[in-house]
Amino acid sequence: MTELRMNDGTMPRMADLLPRAESPIVPKHSIAGRALIAVVAIMTFLASLTTGGVILVRSAAIAWQSEVAREITIQIRPDAARDIEAEVQRAGEVARNWQGVGEVRPYTKEESARLLEPWLGSGLSLADLPVPRIIVVRLASGVSVDLPALRRSLTDQVAGASLDDHRAWTERMGTMANVSVLAGIGILVLVLAATVLSVAFATRGAMAANRPIVEVLHFIGARGGYIASQFQRHFLMLGLQGGLIGGGLAMVVFALAGIAADLGRGTTGGDQLAVLFGRFSLGVTGYLAILAQIVLIAAVTALTSRHTVDRTLQTVD
């Protein structure tokens, strides 16, 4: 059997003799590639947090508005000449029998008095004070209620009654909510723009290390489209890796925050959060938006690499 020897007489290493699995045209593992994954992951995480935040604020704003809009208040002004208890009962009946009204809850005299405690303090005798009485009316969801007609009916049948549909408050809430959502969208646009720019520049940086490969492929007769597609595929995978790490982490953060909010129900802080953000859940739309962002950022990475290859080929020729 013939013994295989190197030119210098030494035995060849097995690793030198056995062809390995075909290497990719663009090296898979490089420092520039790893740095790009890190940049993409960080920027996707920040953009996903912003997106999730905007979605939470928007859904909370809608919830606040609908909660306030679904509740109206009937106020019965006290008058020594009239029996206020009878008027409360009468107004309650009018409201209860009105189409679209879900729940009617008249506040007792004690309950009405307690509403004044924050201003007057406790322990005071309010028996002689002309404290108005309140009836909270919850409207049934999904049914439109003719509030002007209800107002007229109440004032016709109960002398001291007035109806407050919180219109001014609802409008202010609406304006505030819209401003919050618009500000959130503005921040989101800026964060997305910063993400796209930083990912594009990081991709160009990573591509600089691959310039010799582009040149060699070009010189051995590879078409521009072939070279560009090799890099585009490679950088798409890098972008997806980074995007999935960053976006996935953001999804985990939101999921954990949702679980923590659910567990915190009943505590003061938890209830306050629930009032502000509802269930603190992104919902399917939120998670889909984060997934769309991951795809967008990966596409930016891939397209930037293609553009850089095209530019490199222009300078080589």
Place this chain on the structure above:
Amino acid sequence: MVRFENVGLRYGLGPEVLRDLSFQIEPHTFQFLTGPSGAGKTSLLRLLFLSMRPTRGLISVFDSDTATLSKDDLSMLRRRIGIVFQDFRLLDHMTTYENVALPFRVMGRDEASYRNEVMELLHWVGLGERIGALPPVLSGGEKQRAAIARAVIARPQLLLADEPTGNVDPNLAQRLLRLFIELNKSGTSVVIATHDIGLMDQYDARRLVLHEGRLHVYD
């Protein structure tokens, strides 16, 4: 095969580095391209290799006017030309085998269809034992032979070599020259850019001498 007519080249607004070049390279011929440093050898090689367009004049390669060809057409022409760079330009993440097989790979050929061909050539250039080695662990001579193997694997009609013996000892230089002569005998036209007089004296071939941007041909 290659025809230059009144070709001139300048970089940007600078002076012309190549002036009024008119010559032909016929099939199956062997020529040295020489001249002092800075005479424009590399620029002329780049024009021959279609990686640069002249400022003026006509370059016809394989009967095609290069000025009228699209980028993809130029890529197809480039596949018929092999080039050996002075600095080898091997891809460090690929094995010797993969580097040599790269021209076939970019053509979209299946690995099984060229495996034997590549292995045979690697043995012929003395790299049969180094097929799985990566370029960083190859010696200068091994890199040079791998670069030559990559340039000739697709059986180009024209082989261009830029200072192919610049980084090797005289012994290896002689072996490489023999390799080029063998390639020429098998039908490839060869242009070797060198300023090594000793190398040129070893083989009686046509000389293209560049001096101050002008070309003098000694048949």
